[in-house]
Amino acid sequence: RCARECIDIAYGFFTPLEGFMGREDVDAVCEKMTLRDGTLWPIPIVLDVKDEQIQAKKIKEGDTILLTYSDSALAILEVEQIFRFDKIKMAKAVLGTTDEKHPGVRMLNGWENTFMGGKITLVNPPRFQPPFDKFWYTPRQLREKIAEKGWKRVVAHQTRNVPHSGHEWLMKGAWFSANGELPVEKLKTGILVNCIIGPKRMGDYIDEAIALCHHKLCEARYFRDDIHLVSIALWDMRYAGPKEAIFHAILRTNLGCTHHMFGRDHAGVGSYYDPYDAHRIFDQISEEKLSIKPVRILEWWYCPVCGEVTYSGLCAHSKERQKFSGTLIRSM
Amino acid sequence: RCARECIDIAYGFFTPLEGFMGREDVDAVCEKMTLRDGTLWPIPIVLDVKDEQIQAKKIKEGDTILLTYSDSALAILEVEQIFRFDKIKMAKAVLGTTDEKHPGVRMLNGWENTFMGGKITLVNPPRFQPPFDKFWYTPRQLREKIAEKGWKRVVAHQTRNVPHSGHEWLMKGAWFSANGELPVEKLKTGILVNCIIGPKRMGDYIDEAIALCHHKLCEARYFRDDIHLVSIALWDMRYAGPKEAIFHAILRTNLGCTHHMFGRDHAGVGSYYDPYDAHRIFDQISEEKLSIKPVRILEWWYCPVCGEVTYSGLCAHSKERQKFSGTLIRSM
Incomplete structure (x- = not known):
């Protein structure tokens, strides 16, 4: 550590x-x-x-x-x-x-x-083995990469997970939230998938799988490569819920991000924090203290009535919906 | 008129x-x-x-x-x-x-x-026959309704169409764009579907169908009723493309909206305007002149690779995608 x-x-x-x-x-x-x-x-x-x-x-x-x-x-x-x-x-x-x-x-x-x-x-710069080497950017390199891509806004996705459809749509929805009123003919908003590399709790995914699977979403063109980038950050998760959410926000500000996704129970574990504590903590923090904008996100779920993945903030079929659960998938 | x-x-x-x-x-x-x-x-x-x-x-x-x-x-x-x-x-x-x-x-x-x-x-207030009566709100009534719903932001959907899945997702994406960095535990952003009532060009939908079908999306709970409202506006479409887009923005500002969706070829007809003229015209208009924020939208399409409706700004399967076409559906 x-x-x-x-x-x-x-x-x-x-x-x-x-x-x-x-x-x-x-x-x-x-x-x-x-x-x-x-x-x-x-x-x-x-x-x-x-x-x-x-x-x-x-x-x-x-x-x-x-x-x-x-x-x-x-x-x-x-x-x-x-x-x-x-x-x-x-x-x-x-x-x-x-x-x-x-x-x-x-x-x-x-x-x-x-x-x-x-x-x-x-004294000595770190050396990363494949596949990590291609996802390693220093904050300065990342800012250069962002400038090169022409992004004016970057929304960070914190992840210690191999993505499922729920994460995929969480990122898609957050892209809209970050892009807001910007013109779209030439897209100027990107998604930075920033994977946490370091020891995690039992049952979490191995680091290689996390970065490679996210990158695969772009390689397989579920995301356009002009709006998507995967990078890694070295960090030993504290699972500190709301306080770790703020830490993630500061970390991604340093990486050149303007927005940061916070889903349900962000960086939480067990039932130590209310699922939306990590949303609420940002209500108390002024823009002068933290310039990055929190994109707070409810759940994306599969709705058999709508016949598709949809958002709990939009779809009213809360009785019929089927939840995605990273916890369940990890346990299998 | x-x-x-x-x-x-x-x-x-x-x-x-x-x-x-x-x-x-x-x-x-x-x-x-x-x-x-x-x-x-x-x-x-x-x-x-x-x-x-x-x-x-x-x-x-x-x-x-x-x-x-x-x-x-x-x-x-x-x-x-x-x-x-x-x-x-x-x-x-x-x-x-x-x-x-x-x-x-x-x-x-x-x-x-x-x-x-x-x-x-x-001299005499207008009387509306069903089903229009329940969708008729004056600007003052609409602002009261918006306050009652607790919305801090309202994103307008201009429509002269019976909605298909492409419109449904256009509205969903725009909801995220408008909601931006707002908290989500209690939603404070709504979608106002404002249907244009008045003579249109040959082949356009009849007015009743437009309002009722949009309302049905909420009744059938594809949209939560706390984020969705259908109303009508009397207007004889000029099909003036970019200039009509600005007119729609002013109209919806008067209705209490903070954001306005502009899709591909907004209020256009034939090939008189470039599909994104109605996006570009807002680049020249300062916030002091027009306070409502344009939410510019590319195409939502069905992607057989992704296996779902997705956004041309996100999905890179532009070769495989199947377009929704209101023009095609109207012609059937």
Whole structure:
């Protein structure tokens, strides 16, 4: 996780962060959902470290240390702060629970209690194996790609799923929501399918399948290639529901997106969050704090009366409808 | 036509017009697509009159006269101006053609060459026979209905057609475009299906069928009744393509709509206009001049590869697709 987050920080996925957070930032994130300077930020980005390691290597504040990954040099950390933080406080603030069944709580419980904050400088760029290499874009590369495609608006689709028809139409509907009143003779709105790469909970799809299946939707021309792009982002899902929704919004703002889809129970797990908590949290956030526009989406379902996939906000056959369920498909 | 337009003027369908146009307004409409005060207006609203009638009844400027319809008193006209106007100039400016095959030109050719301009006051409210009575709302009543439904945004569907699946999805897509970034737990965007009632060209549907079939889409619950409303407007289609598109936008602004759908070849006929002229004309009109937002729409088609109705802006199977054609269906 730390290696992935080093890369994210270094390439600007986590702008305005330039390093791992110190205590003041983590405090502000937990208490006010902002950085210490007031910038909206919902999830701590921290580097935990074993006390024995600090003692063995005599690391102290002010040092510059080399972080390694699989025995290769990864990044330089300027150690600004070494601090302890109450993980229970963190879990309550970010995840709203300390229940060990919550995968985000389990992740947190696996961390040490000591953290090092400070600026990160990448030493070696990451190398991606196929098929990931062709979906890897840094934020700068992605913005260039978006400019090249001539998109004025980009609506992000957060996914840790192999797409089914429900997702396909969720994306189609969101394209209309984002395109709004723009001219259509030359399309200027694109869909960015941004796949989360990193450990997930049991039963989630493997990363390769997610990216390749989304790309296949375009290859098989269910989506025109001038309005569709698949990319990956390195992130260890916290399943933090509404707070993770805000995190996703910030992440995709950094990727050059203007809109972001939020479906039912976005980044949720079990019944820890109301299915529409991740919609409601955006009601409280002003446009000055978050420029990306949330595209809130109800359910797409198959309706045997309409004889097609349709939208719960439009179709009134709620008794007859057949739901798509990613959870059910994953369980098979 | 004049009776229908008296009613439109009196109830505010044609706001800011308070009567039939005088020469200065008609001149400005033809030359600059505005009223003489600079307000955007694309189509002359005029009352033509037989010269013999003026002579027989000794009508002169400054008179107040009673207009009748089927021997009943309809409205009072304060005759501000009696003037002649070159109908060829009018046809060229508004319709872009003087070809007699164009139904708008034929309508114009049927008019007299003399016109009376002046303020209109309705004497007797119109009575509508079933089924039209339940679809008749004045602009004021419609705004009340919209408030009652809790809609913050309303996207107008202009129609002179019995809907097919292509129209159904055109409306669904436009709902997303209009709803944009609004919350969805309580829907605040509605579709107003505003059916044009009045003489049309040969082969067009009869008025009753248009309104009833659209209403049936809601009764049969293809659309939820909290996002769908059918109403009628009295208007003799000019088939003026892009200029009529602007007229429709002004009309629906007066009905309380915030958005207006414009599909392929909106209000066009034959090949007098490019299918997307009615999209492009809105590129030149600033938001200060026209507050309603155009929702420009490409084609919805049936795609046998996707196995469903889909959008030409999204689906890349343009070779395999099967078009819906209202023209074909009307001809059957």
